[in-house]
Amino acid sequence: MTLSNFLTDLDLNMEALIKILDYSSDEIFVLNKDKKIIYVNDACKKHYGLNKEEVIGKASMELADKGYWYPSIFPDVLERKEPITIKQTTILGAELLTSVVPILNDQKEVELIVTTARELQSYKMLKVKERDSKKSKEAEDPFGSIITNNEKVKNVLKFAKKVAAANSTILILGESGTGKSLLAQYIHENGNRGNGPFLTINCAAIPAELMESELFGYTPGSFTNANRSGKKGILECAEGGTVFLDEIGDMPLPLQAKILQVIQEKKFIPIGSNKEKSVDIRIIAATNKDLNKMVKNKMFREDLYYRLNVVDIKMPPLRERQEDIVPLIYNFLYKFNRILEMNKLISKDCLEWLTHYSWPGNIRQLENLIEKLVIVSNDVIGIDDLPEGIYNQGLAQIENTAPATLNEAVELAKKEMIRKSYKVNKSSRRVAKDLQISQTYASRLIREYCQDMSED
Secondary structure, eight states: OOHHHHHHHTTOOHHHHHHHHHTOSSEEEEEETTSBEEEEOTTHHHHHSOOHHHHTTSBHHHHHHTTSEESOOHHHHHHHOSOEEEEEEETTOOEEEEEEEEEEOTTSOEEEEEEEEEEGGGGTTOOOOOSOHHHHHHHHOTTTTOOOOOHHHHHHHHHHHHHHTSOOOEEEEOOTTSSHHHHHHHHHHHSTTTTSOEEEEETTTSOHHHHHHHHHEEOTTSSTTOOTTOEEOHHHHTTTSEEEEETGGGSOHHHHHHHHHHHHHSEEOOBTOOSOEEOOOEEEEEESSOHHHHHHTTSSOHHHHHHHTTEEEEOOOGGGOHHHHHHHHHHHHHHHHHHTTOOOEEOHHHHHHHHTSOOTTHHHHHHHHHHHHHHHSOSEEOGGGSOHHHHHHHHHHHHHSOOSSHHHHHHHHHHHHHHHHHHHHOSHHHHHHHHTOOHHHHHHHHHHHOTTSOOO
């Protein structure tokens, strides 16, 4: 019996079927081939704080870009044309297990995408035996810990996954704070050493005299204050895995020669010993410096540079990943709300402001800012909570962006007037008097434009 016949027997029409779906405690989304939402049930309210009328008709990427959920998986489903299950986090901090299934027509083209989502909390009592742990891991989080909707970064990750299968050394380039260490871990996890150790040493954070002992280890009594029983170094402890040499450009020249030997011969000598040890490791290095220029200035060994630079990968700065800023903000907001046991929200105006900032410190700067804002702000993080430098640059960017239409120009002027008046007057009654409008209209505009500013 078909569903159609079954519904006919029950005297159910489409309206009744939708009513049944609306009662589901699991969230149900249906998208068309253009990734526009054509149906969602009432469960979306508890996950995103939106009524279904606010969702239906919207493009899924529009909501994803605003941080209502992350990561977004619909583009990958359209590309792969196969079901994907993924862990997602919503704007309200809910963690969902989301299953996305494409429905194909006779020409094997995607006609519809059906999504079901349930809060992970609901699965705590279930014991699920996974048939293929590696496939499951990839499906759950296709880009590891790296949150992105940016095509440049997606291409970087695809390339990184490709080279992860080899054991060649890799040099990751990029500005400070762009996520080079996360990329190194992603490569490690997707290679044949993924089950082995992943050990990091930051060459810029450790004094030169300690770096050698940290890397190579030492025998008992090798130097003053040495551990009586000696100590294994990172190279030995990483056997079968990966050593990540972060900020390799800060490694002292004498130590560079020893690392070169490890890469070439897979052997090293601990401090205080005269016996070589063999080691099976992969080396990944990263730097925010111009190593080629350092080689010319005799500040970095040329032979080591070429050994490290078998494969090079560049991480784009955050200013070139504008579509990632809002999802990253929500990720850090959720993280620090959980750590600090708070429940802070962030206003849409503040989000817009932050997308216009250039982020010279990249993702690390953004993460540090959100941590600070969660600590010092009121319940809703607003524009007024931003540090002066970020506020001023965001203001300059917005002022330099000319409105495209007359309506947009009017809207911008109205918003600026309301915010300025409300900041001084602090009540809808006084704003109405100041701007010579009705109090009802003033209240509506305050709700629309000043949600991050508390009323006295």
